[in-house]
Amino acid sequence: xxxxxxxxxxxxxxxxxxxxxxxxxxxxxxxxxxxxxxxxxxxxxxxxxxxxxxxxxxxxxxxxxxxxxxxxxxxxxxxxxxxxxxxxxxxxxxxxxxxxxxxxxxxxxxxxxx
Amino acid sequence: xxxxxxxxxxxxxxxxxxxxxxxxxxxxxxxxxxxxxxxxxxxxxxxxxxxxxxxxxxxxxxxxxxxxxxxxxxxxxxxxxxxxxxxxxxxxxxxxxxxxxxxxxxxxxx
Numbered sequence: 001x002x003x004x005x006x007x008x009x010x011x012x013x014x015x016x017x018x019x020x021x022x023x024x025x026x027x028x029x030x031x032x033x034x035x036x037x038x039x040x041x042x043x044x045x046x047x048x049x050x051x052x053x054x055x056x057x058x059x060x061x062x063x064x065x066x067x068x069x070x071x072x073x074x075x076x077x078x079x080x081x082x083x084x085x086x087x088x089x090x091x092x093x094x095x096x097x098x099x100x101x102x103x104x105x106x107x108x109x110x111x112x113x114x
Numbered sequence: 115x116x117x118x119x120x121x122x123x124x125x126x127x128x129x130x131x132x133x134x135x136x137x138x139x140x141x142x143x144x145x146x147x148x149x150x151x152x153x154x155x156x157x158x159x160x161x162x163x164x165x166x167x168x169x170x171x172x173x174x175x176x177x178x179x180x181x182x183x184x185x186x187x188x189x190x191x192x193x194x195x196x197x198x199x200x201x202x203x204x205x206x207x208x209x210x211x212x213x214x215x216x217x218x219x220x221x222x223x224x
Contacts, residue, residue, distance in 0.1 A: 031209075031210060033210070033212075035212075035214075042214045042215065042217065043200065043202070043214040044214070045211045045213065048209045048210055048211060050209065055209035055210075056210075056211055058211065088155060090157065094210060096210075100162070101210050102159065103210070103212060104159060105149075105159075107154075107155070108155055110155075
């Protein structure tokens with residue numbers, strides 16, 4: 001059974017629209033993350049959350065807003081979509097407080113903005 | 115410049131041969147993870163390292179934080195080893211933020 005679920009797997013959006021990417025993890029982890037992988041850049045860190053609180057934000061644009069309704073959920077809302085936002089978005093999770101913070105990644109959501 | 119520099123960028127191996135991939139860090143890496151991204155795009159965990167070495171089957175990895183590098187050795191390469199290998203480092207700055215290299219594309223052929 002998949003331990004980190006991302007929905008949808010593929011997403012096509014028009015410029016200017018808004019989308020929400022879903023992430024749920026069933027690893028019992030307390031920390032969750034978002035990363036982005038595009039053709040132009042390597043995998044890059046976006047956000048980290050611990051116990052549903054934002055810990056680090058490396059995304060310059062406020063168009064990207066994480067939303068954590070439950071401890072094992074971290075969705076990503078993207079507003080005013082641009083073609084440059086086209087990328088695969090990966091959700092990840094890890095334990096915290098144990099000294100071992102190995103991150104595990106979901107299968108990704110591939111977003112295409114037309 | 116790149117905070118995590120991977121080499122080589124691409125590699126072709128014949129089945130049964132050995133090779134080594136390397137990452138050099140210009141950040142103060144405290145832990146390193148190695149991943150294989152398979153053709154479907156999934157990131158598969160290979161190793162999580164504090165300074166030291168680990169071995170798992172035909173794979174062996176080392177991380178030297180003082181010299182700021184990590185290596186991944188592949189022994190007896192198999193077709194299913196093909197994919198893109200990424201190293202990622204965590205430094206003291208940022209909350210568990212992983213900084214990734216650009217990857218090594220490995221193709222194993224018969």
